[in-house]
Amino acid sequence: MSFVRPGMASIIAFVALLLQPTADAAASNARLGVRAGYSEMDGTLYDLDLEKGDVALFGFHVIFPFLADRLAFQIAGEGSSSELELTRDGLDDASRGKVDWQDLALYTSLRAELLPPGLLGFYVGGGVGVHLTELDEDQLVQALQDAHDDIQNELDGSSSDLEWHGLAGVGLGLGSTFEVFGEGRYRRVEGDLDRDGFAGYVGLNIRLP
8 A cells, every 4th residue: 555646745845844944943852753543534525425434543743842842843644544435315225335545644733731841741732734635546436426426527536635623632751751642633624525523543752862
C-alpha cells in the first residue's frame, strides 16, 4: 500500500513552509512522537452515504513548546486505510458497493496546557490540515453504477481536502525523556468527500536534548 500519489509534492511543500518558522525552536524542548488509534468515518461521496465505522490510524508528530511550555505548536501526519461501504436511503442491498479507501493527512495544531508543567498535563487545542484521499476508481465506478448514479464524468479517484479540528488530551511524563499520552480530536473535512467525526489515539513522545 502506498500513499505516494500525484499531489503529494504540494503537500510536502506545504509542510516545509510550516516547519520554517519553527526551525530555531527545534533545539529547545521539542518532542518527537508516534500515535495509533481509530477514527470515525461518517460522511458523503456525492449523494451516497459512507457507512459509519472505525478506521485504524497511525501517525507521527513534532511538538514545539514555547511561552514556558504553556503553549505548543504541533505538526502531525497520519495514514489510514479501510474498505468502506457506500449506501443510499431507499435502495435495496443491490445498490450497495464497497470501495478501498486510503487517506494521508497532514495538519497543524496550537495547543494550550491547562496545568503548570509537571508530571501530569492536560491540554486543549485546535488547528487545520489537508487530506490526500485515494479511492479505488474501478470499485468506485461500479459502486456508483450500482446505486444508479450517472455522474461518471465527474469522477476523480483522488481528492485533496481541507480539515479543521479541535482536540484535548492528557500526558504523563516518564522521567525526563519519555511521555505517554492519550488524545481525542473532533475533525471536519470539507470537499467532495466531506466527513466528520472523532478520532482517539494513544502515543509516545520523546523529548529532544
